[in-house]
Amino acid sequence: MIAKLLSRFRRDPTPTHTGRAFSDLVKQLIEDKGVRPAIKTLEAHRQAVPHDREGLCNGAIHLSEAGRPDLAAGVLRELAERFPDDWLVVLNLAVACDLADDLENAAEYADRATELEPDEPESWRVCGNIYRQLGDPEKTRRRFERLCELAPDDPGNWYDLGTSLLDLGRWEDAERSCRRALEIRPDHATAMSNLGAALVLQERYDEAEPIILDTLGLIPNDGVTICNLARIYESRGRTAEALELYRRALRDDPEYRRAQEDIDRLEAEHPDT
DSSP states (O other), rough: HHHHHHHHHHHHHOOTOOHHHHHHHHHHHHHHHHHHHHHHHHHHHHHTTTTOOOHHHHHHHHHHHHTOOHHHHHHHHHHHHHHOHHHHHHHHHHHHHEEEHHHHHHHHHHHHHHHHHOOOOHHHHHHHHHHHTTTTTHHHHHHHHHHHHOOOTTTHHHHHHOOOOOOOOTTTHHHHHHHHHHOOTTTTTTHHHHHHHHHHHOHHHHHHHHHHHHHHHHHOOHHHHHHHHHHHHTTTTTTHHHHHHHHHHHHOOTOTTTHHHHHHHHHHHHHOO
Protein backbone atom coordinates (compact mmCIF):
# COMPACT_ATOMS: atom_id res chain seq x y z
CA MET A 1 0.00 0.00 0.00
CA ILE A 2 2.78 2.46 0.90
CA ALA A 3 4.58 1.65 -2.36
CA LYS A 4 1.37 2.31 -4.33
CA LEU A 5 0.84 5.66 -2.59
CA LEU A 6 4.44 6.73 -3.25
CA SER A 7 4.11 5.72 -6.89
CA ARG A 8 0.93 7.76 -7.25
CA PHE A 9 2.58 10.75 -5.57
CA ARG A 10 5.42 10.65 -8.08
CA ARG A 11 2.99 10.63 -11.00
CA ASP A 12 0.94 13.62 -9.79
CA PRO A 13 2.81 16.97 -9.78
CA THR A 14 2.67 18.53 -6.35
CA PRO A 15 0.56 21.71 -6.19
CA THR A 16 3.33 23.36 -4.19
CA HIS A 17 5.28 23.92 -7.45
CA THR A 18 5.20 27.68 -8.03
CA GLY A 19 7.28 30.31 -9.75
CA ARG A 20 10.27 29.08 -11.75
CA ALA A 21 9.74 25.50 -10.59
CA PHE A 22 6.25 25.44 -12.09
CA SER A 23 7.22 27.05 -15.41
CA ASP A 24 10.11 24.57 -15.69
CA LEU A 25 7.59 21.78 -15.16
CA VAL A 26 5.45 23.13 -18.02
CA LYS A 27 8.49 23.34 -20.28
CA GLN A 28 9.50 19.77 -19.42
CA LEU A 29 5.99 18.49 -20.09
CA ILE A 30 6.02 20.09 -23.52
CA GLU A 31 9.38 18.53 -24.32
CA ASP A 32 8.53 15.08 -22.97
CA LYS A 33 4.81 14.62 -23.62
CA GLY A 34 3.66 17.41 -25.92
CA VAL A 35 1.45 20.44 -25.60
CA ARG A 36 -1.79 18.82 -24.40
CA PRO A 37 -0.54 17.67 -20.95
CA ALA A 38 1.11 21.07 -20.48
CA ILE A 39 -2.19 22.82 -21.25
CA LYS A 40 -4.02 20.69 -18.67
CA THR A 41 -1.33 21.32 -16.06
CA LEU A 42 -1.32 25.06 -16.71
CA GLU A 43 -5.10 25.25 -16.51
CA ALA A 44 -5.17 23.30 -13.22
CA HIS A 45 -2.48 25.56 -11.79
CA ARG A 46 -4.37 28.66 -12.87
CA GLN A 47 -7.37 27.43 -10.92
CA ALA A 48 -5.40 26.30 -7.86
CA VAL A 49 -2.78 29.08 -7.59
CA PRO A 50 -4.15 32.08 -9.52
CA HIS A 51 -1.72 34.50 -7.88
CA ASP A 52 1.43 32.67 -9.03
CA ARG A 53 2.43 35.51 -11.32
CA GLU A 54 5.89 34.22 -12.24
CA GLY A 55 4.90 30.60 -12.75
CA LEU A 56 1.81 31.33 -14.81
CA CYS A 57 3.46 34.05 -16.89
CA ASN A 58 6.51 31.97 -17.79
CA GLY A 59 4.43 28.84 -18.25
CA ALA A 60 2.24 30.74 -20.70
CA ILE A 61 5.34 31.89 -22.57
CA HIS A 62 6.45 28.28 -22.97
CA LEU A 63 3.00 27.40 -24.25
CA SER A 64 3.11 30.26 -26.73
CA GLU A 65 6.54 29.17 -27.97
CA ALA A 66 5.14 25.65 -28.43
CA GLY A 67 2.57 26.95 -30.91
CA ARG A 68 -0.42 27.89 -28.75
CA PRO A 69 -0.22 31.68 -28.35
CA ASP A 70 -4.02 31.84 -28.28
CA LEU A 71 -4.19 29.83 -25.04
CA ALA A 72 -1.18 31.68 -23.65
CA ALA A 73 -2.97 34.98 -24.28
CA GLY A 74 -5.93 33.78 -22.22
CA VAL A 75 -3.70 33.01 -19.23
CA LEU A 76 -1.78 36.26 -19.59
CA ARG A 77 -4.95 38.34 -20.02
CA GLU A 78 -6.24 37.01 -16.71
CA LEU A 79 -2.90 37.80 -15.08
CA ALA A 80 -2.95 41.32 -16.55
CA GLU A 81 -6.35 41.90 -15.01
CA ARG A 82 -5.10 40.65 -11.65
CA PHE A 83 -1.80 42.56 -11.84
CA PRO A 84 -2.61 45.59 -14.03
CA ASP A 85 0.59 47.46 -13.12
CA ASP A 86 3.00 44.66 -14.06
CA TRP A 87 4.52 45.86 -17.34
CA LEU A 88 6.20 42.52 -18.03
CA VAL A 89 2.95 40.57 -17.82
CA VAL A 90 1.28 43.13 -20.09
CA LEU A 91 4.17 43.03 -22.56
CA ASN A 92 4.14 39.24 -22.74
CA LEU A 93 0.39 39.45 -23.35
CA ALA A 94 1.13 41.78 -26.28
CA VAL A 95 3.63 39.29 -27.68
CA ALA A 96 1.17 36.40 -27.33
CA CYS A 97 -1.54 38.40 -29.12
CA ASP A 98 0.96 39.25 -31.86
CA LEU A 99 1.83 35.59 -32.35
CA ALA A 100 -1.89 34.77 -32.42
CA ASP A 101 -2.38 37.37 -35.22
CA ASP A 102 -4.48 39.56 -32.93
CA LEU A 103 -2.56 42.70 -33.84
CA GLU A 104 -5.07 45.30 -32.67
CA ASN A 105 -5.07 43.95 -29.12
CA ALA A 106 -1.32 43.38 -29.33
CA ALA A 107 -0.80 47.08 -30.08
CA GLU A 108 -3.08 48.11 -27.22
CA TYR A 109 -1.22 45.97 -24.70
CA ALA A 110 2.21 46.98 -26.02
CA ASP A 111 1.28 50.65 -25.69
CA ARG A 112 0.14 50.00 -22.14
CA ALA A 113 3.48 48.36 -21.36
CA THR A 114 5.34 51.46 -22.58
CA GLU A 115 3.15 53.61 -20.33
CA LEU A 116 3.79 51.38 -17.32
CA GLU A 117 7.57 51.27 -17.88
CA PRO A 118 8.52 54.14 -20.22
CA ASP A 119 12.27 53.59 -19.83
CA GLU A 120 12.25 49.88 -20.75
CA PRO A 121 13.62 49.42 -24.31
CA GLU A 122 12.01 46.03 -24.92
CA SER A 123 8.50 47.48 -24.59
CA TRP A 124 9.22 50.04 -27.31
CA ARG A 125 10.84 47.42 -29.54
CA VAL A 126 7.84 45.10 -29.32
CA CYS A 127 5.46 48.01 -29.81
CA GLY A 128 7.30 49.29 -32.88
CA ASN A 129 7.34 45.87 -34.51
CA ILE A 130 3.61 45.45 -33.96
CA TYR A 131 2.79 48.81 -35.53
CA ARG A 132 5.05 47.93 -38.46
CA GLN A 133 2.93 44.82 -39.04
CA LEU A 134 -0.19 46.98 -38.81
CA GLY A 135 1.19 49.14 -41.62
CA ASP A 136 1.41 52.37 -39.61
CA PRO A 137 4.89 53.77 -40.40
CA GLU A 138 4.42 57.00 -38.42
CA LYS A 139 3.54 55.23 -35.17
CA THR A 140 6.34 52.76 -35.93
CA ARG A 141 8.80 55.63 -36.36
CA ARG A 142 7.86 57.31 -33.09
CA ARG A 143 8.32 54.11 -31.12
CA PHE A 144 11.65 53.28 -32.72
CA GLU A 145 12.87 56.83 -32.15
CA ARG A 146 12.16 56.38 -28.44
CA LEU A 147 13.91 53.02 -28.56
CA CYS A 148 17.03 54.66 -30.03
CA GLU A 149 16.97 57.25 -27.24
CA LEU A 150 16.88 54.50 -24.62
CA ALA A 151 19.36 52.11 -26.26
CA PRO A 152 21.52 54.14 -28.66
CA ASP A 153 24.33 51.56 -28.82
CA ASP A 154 22.22 48.83 -30.41
CA PRO A 155 22.62 48.93 -34.22
CA GLY A 156 19.39 46.98 -34.69
CA ASN A 157 17.44 49.86 -33.19
CA TRP A 158 18.86 52.33 -35.72
CA TYR A 159 18.17 49.84 -38.50
CA ASP A 160 14.53 49.54 -37.40
CA LEU A 161 14.21 53.32 -37.27
CA GLY A 162 15.77 53.61 -40.72
CA THR A 163 13.30 51.09 -42.12
CA SER A 164 10.35 53.07 -40.80
CA LEU A 165 11.81 56.27 -42.28
CA LEU A 166 12.16 54.56 -45.66
CA ASP A 167 8.50 53.56 -45.42
CA LEU A 168 7.64 57.23 -44.81
CA GLY A 169 9.67 58.42 -47.80
CA ARG A 170 12.13 60.31 -45.61
CA TRP A 171 15.21 59.21 -47.53
CA GLU A 172 17.79 61.53 -45.93
CA ASP A 173 16.67 60.70 -42.40
CA ALA A 174 16.73 57.01 -43.29
CA GLU A 175 20.26 57.42 -44.60
CA ARG A 176 21.39 58.97 -41.30
CA SER A 177 19.84 56.18 -39.24
CA CYS A 178 21.45 53.48 -41.38
CA ARG A 179 24.84 55.17 -41.20
CA ARG A 180 24.50 55.28 -37.40
CA ALA A 181 23.79 51.54 -37.35
CA LEU A 182 26.86 50.91 -39.48
CA GLU A 183 29.06 53.07 -37.26
CA ILE A 184 28.21 50.71 -34.42
CA ARG A 185 28.40 47.52 -36.48
CA PRO A 186 30.03 47.90 -39.90
CA ASP A 187 28.94 44.46 -41.13
CA HIS A 188 25.22 44.95 -40.39
CA ALA A 189 24.07 43.68 -43.78
CA THR A 190 20.43 44.78 -43.66
CA ALA A 191 21.38 48.29 -42.50
CA MET A 192 23.86 48.37 -45.39
CA SER A 193 21.10 47.30 -47.76
CA ASN A 194 18.79 50.03 -46.50
CA LEU A 195 21.54 52.62 -46.81
CA GLY A 196 22.00 51.63 -50.44
CA ALA A 197 18.24 51.88 -50.98
CA ALA A 198 18.10 55.35 -49.38
CA LEU A 199 20.89 56.57 -51.66
CA VAL A 200 19.27 55.09 -54.79
CA LEU A 201 15.99 56.78 -53.89
CA GLN A 202 17.89 60.08 -53.68
CA GLU A 203 19.42 59.25 -57.11
CA ARG A 204 22.91 59.28 -55.63
CA TYR A 205 23.88 56.30 -57.72
CA ASP A 206 27.67 56.62 -57.59
CA GLU A 207 27.60 56.61 -53.78
CA ALA A 208 25.10 53.77 -53.66
CA GLU A 209 26.89 51.33 -55.98
CA PRO A 210 29.87 50.32 -53.78
CA ILE A 211 27.60 50.01 -50.74
CA ILE A 212 25.22 47.77 -52.66
CA LEU A 213 28.07 45.63 -53.97
CA ASP A 214 29.41 45.25 -50.42
CA THR A 215 25.91 44.26 -49.28
CA LEU A 216 25.67 41.57 -51.94
CA GLY A 217 28.98 40.21 -50.71
CA LEU A 218 27.22 39.55 -47.38
CA ILE A 219 23.71 38.63 -48.55
CA PRO A 220 24.05 37.68 -52.25
CA ASN A 221 20.46 36.47 -52.68
CA ASP A 222 18.68 39.55 -51.32
CA GLY A 223 16.15 40.56 -53.95
CA VAL A 224 15.77 44.16 -52.80
CA THR A 225 19.51 44.82 -52.99
CA ILE A 226 19.86 43.12 -56.39
CA CYS A 227 17.02 45.28 -57.74
CA ASN A 228 18.65 48.43 -56.39
CA LEU A 229 21.81 47.55 -58.31
CA ALA A 230 19.61 47.02 -61.39
CA ARG A 231 18.15 50.53 -60.95
CA ILE A 232 21.66 51.98 -60.92
CA TYR A 233 22.39 50.20 -64.21
CA GLU A 234 19.10 51.45 -65.63
CA SER A 235 20.05 55.02 -64.76
CA ARG A 236 23.20 54.56 -66.87
CA GLY A 237 21.36 53.07 -69.84
CA ARG A 238 22.70 49.56 -69.23
CA THR A 239 19.30 48.04 -69.92
CA ALA A 240 20.31 44.46 -70.71
CA GLU A 241 22.37 44.18 -67.53
CA ALA A 242 19.58 45.71 -65.48
CA LEU A 243 17.04 43.28 -66.89
CA GLU A 244 19.29 40.33 -66.11
CA LEU A 245 19.64 41.57 -62.52
CA TYR A 246 15.86 41.86 -62.13
CA ARG A 247 15.54 38.28 -63.39
CA ARG A 248 18.24 37.18 -60.96
CA ALA A 249 16.41 38.89 -58.10
CA LEU A 250 13.22 36.98 -58.93
CA ARG A 251 15.13 33.73 -59.27
CA ASP A 252 17.15 34.12 -56.05
CA ASP A 253 14.41 35.71 -53.94
CA PRO A 254 11.00 34.59 -55.32
CA GLU A 255 9.08 36.25 -52.48
CA TYR A 256 10.20 39.69 -53.67
CA ARG A 257 7.46 40.12 -56.26
CA ARG A 258 8.43 43.69 -57.09
CA ALA A 259 11.16 42.23 -59.29
CA GLN A 260 8.52 40.80 -61.66
CA GLU A 261 6.94 44.26 -62.00
CA ASP A 262 10.32 45.69 -62.97
CA ILE A 263 10.89 42.88 -65.49
CA ASP A 264 7.48 43.50 -67.09
CA ARG A 265 8.08 47.26 -67.22
CA LEU A 266 11.54 46.99 -68.73
CA GLU A 267 10.51 44.36 -71.29
CA ALA A 268 7.58 46.58 -72.35
CA GLU A 269 9.85 49.61 -72.68
CA HIS A 270 12.60 47.66 -74.49
CA PRO A 271 10.96 44.73 -76.35
CA ASP A 272 14.17 43.95 -78.25
CA THR A 273 16.31 43.54 -75.11
